[in-house]
Amino acid sequence: MAAAEAIEATKSDGELIDLVLGGDRDSFEILYDRYFPRVFSFLHRRLNNRADTEETVQEVFINVFSSLESFRGESPFGAWVLGVSRRTLANRFKKKRHRTVPYDSTEVLETVDMNNPVIPRSITPLEAYECTERIDQLNSMAAECLSADQLQLFEMHHIHHQSIHQIALELNKSEDAVKSNLYRARKLLLT
């Protein structure tokens, strides 16, 4: 490593960022070298494919470079870079959705837009199954322990995700009454 580069390498992230923003592209190389291993490891754990990982790493650093001005220094630079990595990865999966083959025009199935399916990955099939099991257990426990009113409140809030405000309006009760009833219901379930 040349002496100048060695000196650059001792600079803090903040100093290097200032240099890059001032037009010194060589300083970005230092930041690249400094964060490449973390970004690569982060992406490879998720992509399991070296070629895809290398391609995505390049995309991440292009995004880091082009949005460097938006880094406010409120969090460590490394955490910000990993945030960019996460968003880049998410966009990559969106882009990779493949073209699908429509049904024949005579079939009703063609009306569905298969080019834009909204299929979020939030949990795995196993986690979905376990989640369903827990909801079933909770439901049966709630049915045993709670009064009809409490059960209704519990289902509205915890199963159907209605807000306290919505429930109060729907049942013509005060928000405080809904909250305290829910509190008693939860307490019963926990005992």
Add this chain to the structure above:
Amino acid sequence: MAGSRFDSPFSPQFDPRSVTIRSSSPPAEFPELNSKSFSFASRGDRVPGRLLLPEGGEGPFPLILLAHGASGAKDAPYMDSAAGPWARRGLAVASIDFPLHGERSEAKLYSLLAAEFADPDRNRLGLADDFVRQSLADLTDALSAVCGCDEIDANRIGYAGFSLGSIIGAMFCSAEPRIRAAALALGGAGLGGASLDPTRDIARFAPRPILFVNANDDETIPREAALALSAAAAEPKQHLWFEGSHSQLPGQALKAMYQFFARHLID
């Protein structure tokens, strides 16, 4: 900075370092196909699998994850009858042994599992529940393992299952976004107790296309059970009926399943 366990777009528990893949002999009836044996670790189990690839070409090929039925195996004759012709026509076909099946056989435990599926109220040991959990994890990780192969196009994946493989498949596909089309043969609802409820979330598979295939004289899956499963799915869906029984699904049914996948996965 460590990510949360939900950060992974695929399976948080999957360990790519556990995957082994090697060339193997193709089924005797399909000597021209390329065959690979693979295995991976899943929740403490070693899961064996087989990947059949079309002759010659390097791909990447669309992938079908093909699941066997109760007492079957990844390389059972009826699995070859489906996988062989499909691979000849351009699809890669991966299959694994479900827990207590094939290379993972355990006769005593299997008999207890079968008894629990047959009468869950009288034989409730929790084996069925664990079978479902393990199978869902195995299928998820099988996809992750196979998608690491250069020959596979990870963006064109379908699921096919027979009987129990269909029932588990309905549960699996509803929460697995990598599956783009599913063909469930000889499946039905209301069998095997609360652990096996394929109707509960199958509607979430939409808007991806799903095909149901059943036999008119199925002695294991009553017509109402088959209809209940397809009724629970949302459009786009198709339900095809063929002359045959639970153990004798005609070749036309396998051809219809291939054509379904060809429409949706082969450009």
